[in-house]
Amino acid sequence: MIEQTAIETPSVYTDSTDELLIDIRDLRKSFGKNAVLKGFNLQLHSRENLVIIGRSGSGKSVLLKCIVRLERPDSGLLNVLGRDVPSLNQTEMDLLRADVGFLFQGSALYDSMTVRENLEFPLRRHPEKLRDIDIEQLVLEALDSVGLVYAVDLMPEELSGGMKKRVALARTIILRPKIILYDEPSSGLDPITAKEIIKLILDIQEKYNTASLIITHDMDFARIIANRMVILVDGINYAEGSYAALNNSDDPKIKAFFK
Numbered sequence: 001m002i003e004q005t006a007i008e009t010p011s012v013y014t015d016s017t018d019e020l021l022i023d024i025r026d027l028r029k030s031f032g033k034n035a036v037l038k039g040f041n042l043q044l045h046s047r048e049n050l051v052i053i054g055r056s057g058s059g060k061s062v063l064l065k066c067i068v069r070l071e072r073p074d075s076g077l078l079n080v081l082g083r084d085v086p087s088l089n090q091t092e093m094d095l096l097r098a099d100v101g102f103l104f105q106g107s108a109l110y111d112s113m114t115v116r117e118n119l120e121f122p123l124r125r126h127p128e129k130l131r132d133i134d135i136e137q138l139v140l141e142a143l144d145s146v147g148l149v150y151a152v153d154l155m156p157e158e159l160s161g162g163m164k165k166r167v168a169l170a171r172t173i174i175l176r177p178k179i180i181l182y183d184e185p186s187s188g189l190d191p192i193t194a195k196e197i198i199k200l201i202l203d204i205q206e207k208y209n210t211a212s213l214i215i216t217h218d219m220d221f222a223r224i225i226a227n228r229m230v231i232l233v234d235g236i237n238y239a240e241g242s243y244a245a246l247n248n249s250d251d252p253k254i255k256a257f258f259k
């Protein structure tokens with residue numbers, strides 16, 4: 001059993017006026033004998049960019065999927081925007097999903113749909129019916145935020161990897177979520193395109209005032225974007241702190257993540 005290490009007061013950028021948006025306590029999730037999350041804790045506040053790092057297979061994607069109930073935890077508290085996720089009915093869950101955007105690892109666009117149709121998808125699924133004219137406007141606004149209005153009628157196969165990420169990002173923000181979950185937003189992109197994505201994420205956050213939970217392997221990305229970082233090791237939040245504080249740690253398990 002690994003003990004949690006406190007690096008410094010964690011909430012570097014939060015103050016008492018910030019709202020608690022996600023509260024996760026003692027979260028456990030196993031697949032058969034494979035215990036992935038073993039008592040994980042996490043708090044996300046408004047205005048935060050919280051970066052989670054962890055080795056491949058440590059459970060980062062599983063954690064995000066639990067937050068939007070694509071996976072169900074075995075036990076623990078999982079509260080998102082004041083709602084107890086495991087006990088919500090389907091309509092309540094659909095409403096909550098509109099407030100929690102998810103940028104999937106890989107872009108997860110629907111290959112048989114145009115960019116426009118991909119963006120319309122979450123709008124048409126939303127429990128509150130929108131008028132066609134409003135849908136058109138939201139699609140174009142979201143594409144404008146990522147600089148891709150001209151690609152509205154293209155198919156995913158006609159897009160580069162960076163463009164796919166941007167379309168996926170547009171689809172993520174189209175319902176104006178309060179929280180955005182990013183699973184490896186820069187993976188598979190060249191460093192320059194990855195920087196453009198970072199800039200977009202920061203622009204979007206400023207424009208829509210979202211809080212973000214960001215999973216990344218990319219430490220340059222983490223250094224630029226994180227107000228606070230959590231290191232997931234052996235199923236728990238092993239360490240928390242600013243990039244600088246964690247970077248100065250002498251703990252070999254933490255040092256392993258930094259060059």
Ligand SMILES: Nc1ncnc2c1ncn2[C@@H]1O[C@H](COP(=O)(O)OP(=O)(O)OP(=O)(O)O)[C@@H](O)[C@H]1O
Pocket residue numbers: 031034036054055056057058059060061062063105
């Ligand atoms: N649906 C599933 N059924 C069974 N095992 C699963 C399932 N989803 C994830 N796992 C297992 O849970 C563990 C954590 O997977 P997860 O995808 O969360 O890793 P990750 O930290 O996101 O890794 P990466 O950095 O490679 O994306 C892995 O051992 C994986 O095999």
Ligand SMILES: [Mg+2]
Pocket residue numbers: 060061062105183
């Ligand atoms: Mg993953």
